[in-house]
Amino acid sequence: MDGARAAEPFDILVVVQAGRLQYEAVLFAASLRAMSPGFAGRLFLAEPQPGPLWSRDPRISDDATRALLRELGAEFLPFESRHFGDSYPYGNKIEALAALPGDRPFVFFDTDTLVTGELAEVPFDFDRPSASLRREGTWPMLELYGPGYTDIWRSLYDKFGLDFETSLDLTEPDEFWRRYLYFNAGFFYHRDAHAFGRRFLDYALAIRDDPPRELVCQSLDPWLDQVALPLVIHSFGGGRHTLPPGYLDGRTTCHYRLLPLLYAREDDRVVEVLEQVAAPNRIKKVLKGHEAAKRLIFQGRGRKLRALFDRDALPRREQALRNRIKKAGYWIR
Structure with a gap:
């Protein structure tokens, strides 16, 4: 370092x-x-x-x-x-x-x-x-017969006078979203x-x-x-x-997005930190105003949700994971 x-x-x-x-x-x-x-x-x-x-x-x-x-x-x-x-x-x-x-x-x-x-x-x-x-390949979403990834991204780099070619990851195939x-x-x-x-x-x-x-x-x-x-x-x-x-997004921070997703997919260390920092009474008192925190952290529903998922066999896309959590009745924002 x-x-x-x-x-x-x-x-x-x-x-x-x-x-x-x-x-x-x-x-x-x-x-x-x-x-x-x-x-x-x-x-x-x-x-x-x-x-x-x-x-x-x-x-x-x-x-x-x-x-x-x-x-x-x-x-x-x-x-x-x-x-x-x-x-x-x-x-x-x-x-x-x-x-x-x-x-x-x-x-x-x-x-x-x-x-x-x-x-x-x-x-x-x-x-x-x-x-x-x-991240996932959420943008752009290609249309049939429409421009591809290269044309779309190149148009943006050209708009601002930027070098498009040096932004590419040439280890990834052409027209695959990770190349851009x-x-x-x-x-x-x-x-x-x-x-x-x-x-x-x-x-x-x-x-x-x-x-x-x-x-x-x-x-x-x-x-x-x-x-x-x-x-x-x-x-x-x-x-x-x-x-x-x-x-970042590793051993130092976790971008969990929503508490149900945290309990379903993040590693044990993240759950331990969450519950540790939420535990002091002055913090708990405020967090109980948030329905998701109250039910998932303090009423133990997060741990029950966690038990439903194998962290080594989660859906590849986040939307599929969200749907499974909703189906199980644990989706709380």
Whole structure:
């Protein structure tokens, strides 16, 4: 490991709103403090403010939740929604970057992430950004007689004056989705939040408002952030493997997405961390306001769900796993 690089200070950005995300933020902050005592940066909870793009106030209204998050070391970071809001809440992660301090490296995480190891030991190269490779081939969805992967992705690289050929993984076959740079936006990082955020916003708006003709049959909801993100990362000299494997989405963090999925598919260590950090009374009291946490963690239904699945023989696609959980009666959001 490059010790100097691993020790470089950085901040963490998570986006919060009222509802499920506020409880996920509690689990994230609690796991960060419990599992990563060496983290020396600031934990920012970016919170969209009410405005014309929101049909109701998106902020956390529960005082006990806000107090607990502050007790866990989080700092609320208000930001204005100028381009997305209700119409595309995934855009929060794009617009929130402008509110971060611009003079320190950052790592963005989705709220539905659990910290399971020491983040201070992750050898980030903030000059070569990357993002989560724990993804499926969700975009583009090819139409019969329509353009293929190469034509679709090339049109986007051309739109922004980027070198398409150097983005390809030539170990993968032509017209197979893994050949093309594609990430899950559950985490990403860079040295400069403002520069990264401006470019992310510019690319996302240009794709949304003036897409290449090759995208005419493609849905951008909810995929817009994941379509723009690889272009942004490539433009800053990043790529797939600038972070050694096994850290994020591995032994240091877990992007579980929803609690039923966590109990069904994640390894024993993740379940142990979840239940450990949720156990203190001050945390349990707040989490009991979330139906999924109350039933799956505190009433033991998560363990019963877990017993139904063989982690070595899970469905290959997440949707199939979701369907099996729903059929068994354990799907709780």
